[in-house]
Amino acid sequence: MIKIAVDAMGGDNAPQAVIEGVIRALDAYKDIEIQLYGDQETLNSMPNVFEDRLEKIATTEVITGEDEPVKAVRRKKDASMVVAAKAVKEGRADVILSAGNTGALLTTGLLVVGRIKGIDxxxxxxxxxxxxxxxxxxxxxxxxxxxxxxxxxxxxxxxxxxxxxxxxxxxxxxxxxxxxxxxxxxxxxxxxxxxxxxxxxxxxxxxxxxxxxxxxxxxxxxxxxxxxxxxxxxxxxxxxxxxxxxxxxxxxxxxxxxxxxxxxxxxxxxxxxxxxxxxxSKKGGAVLLGVKKPVIKAHGSANDEAIYNAIRQAREIVLSRFSEEIAEFFENSAENDRQMRK
The missing domain is CATH 3.40.718.10 (Isopropylmalate Dehydrogenase)
Incomplete structure (x- = not known):
């Protein structure tokens, strides 16, 4: 199963658009599991569907569009975006998707998920x-x-x-x-x-x-x-x-x-x-390339169609094993550079 961590609280139309997009994706793709991160009230409002492939993880904080990215990621340890990224870092999820604060998601990708060795x-x-x-x-x-x-x-x-x-x-x-x-x-x-x-x-x-x-x-x-x-x-x-x-x-x-x-x-x-x-909205989200696991940024105004397609994109990236291949490529390049300097 492909495990996708989704920030339910990010974006102008969250959480409703995110929830609807998640349900559409679960219905379309039988090989994905969604980990949905958000406040307890939001999670409780979701219909009881696809419970075998939908895990709801309650968080207590939200990173808003007005937050300063680095400070927010470091101080709001229980924000939905940060907790979802930790799941990716620890191997409990394969990819993270959020329509929230772009700067905060990029910071999360760097500080939590981490850069690929050899990428500046x-x-x-x-x-x-x-x-x-x-x-x-x-x-x-x-x-x-x-x-x-x-x-x-x-x-x-x-x-x-x-x-x-x-x-x-x-x-x-x-x-x-x-x-x-x-x-x-x-x-x-x-x-x-x-x-x-x-x-x-x-x-x-x-x-x-x-x-x-x-x-x-x-x-x-x-x-x-x-x-x-x-x-x-x-x-x-x-x-x-x-x-x-x-x-x-x-x-x-x-x-x-x-x-x-x-x-x-x-x-x-x-x-x-x-x-x-x-x-x-049909193309999916923007991908942060150069980090160890896929980090996908959906547009801030994403509707359920955009969220659905971003999940489709996340699935395709994981199936392609892109992250593993690019990590190997740059690690080999870095090793070759070191050998040449000797």
Whole structure:
């Protein structure tokens, strides 16, 4: 059985959306067990279903969106997020999922679950829908775990993301790109130039060069590597732009004359399909790559559909044995480096 620790108290729509997503996942996947962490009142409110595969663990504290991440993780020892992470660290669960405070979950991943040996800084990796049906996924790495990065960190991000793409998304030769302000090799600041040199010389990486932000959704690459500050700005810009475009389309078609409204009715099925393609709730959550066991961050506004898909994603990651393989890869790399220095 795959054991998934879920923070019932994290997110704007918690606990109801989390509970509904958990029940949907238990109904869909017979090979998972859910450990649900939350306050006693929340757990008591749950329907008595799937009791053989649903364990309810009462906690007394909650990390809120206003909490300072490091202080909250260190002081709120009985917070649902922290206790769930301890279960993963101690081997009682295989993966942790939360829609709560992003900074606190990243801190929990580092301080409680722990870094993989050989990884300097774990990175946050969301999977973004593209407009290309043949290449529907874009991995963005890092999307906000580290505001400042070195070229060596970006190289590690590329390896982490590549292994995820191969093992979990089943992309045989994932195309790795470096987000830059131009496609030429000499473009960018010193960080980008140094990272380009490392990536271009790296064995076992299918590095295809620089990519500009305007091409990220084209499907021309599978992985876009960048520092966390830039990655987070890209992620929020994409989210905001897509929502704004759909709102504008809806307003234009509904507020126009009869011709606009009739046209809107005719293209409604196509618009619905387009909206579904860009529905990030279907992609799962963002994964903290570089820690010993999977840590998954669902969107703060996650509904039951998003929680369900994040659990599906957690199951796929565990089945792929991604964490074990990437840990072995970096431990071997570190050992090789030590041998070369002798």
């Amino acid at each position: 800084r774990p990175g946050l990796m969301p999977v973004i829908p593209t407009i290309n049906e043949k290449s529907p996924h874009l991995i963005l790495m890092d999307a906000g775990a580290n505001a400042e990065s070195k070229a060596e960190h970006l190289l590690q991000y590329a390896y982490l993301a590549s292994h995820y793409a191969k093992n979990v998304l089943k992309i045989n030769e994932p195309r790795v790109s470096l987000v830059n302000n131009g496609t030429e090799a000499g473009k960018g600041d010193e960080l980008r130039k140094q990272a380009y040199e490392l990536l271009s010389k790296a064995p076992d990486l299918n590095f295809v060069g620089n990519i500009e932000a305007k091409e990220l959704l084209s499907g021309h690459v599978d992985i876009a590597v960048t520092d966390g500050f830039t990655g987070n700005a890209i992620l929020k810009t994409l989210e905001g732009s897509l929502k704004s475009v759909f709102k504008l389309l809806k307003r234009t078609l509904s507020e126009g004359g009869i011709t606009n409204k009739m046209g809107g009715l005719l293209i409604k099925p196509a618009l619905k399909k387009m909206a579904e393609n860009f529905d990030d």
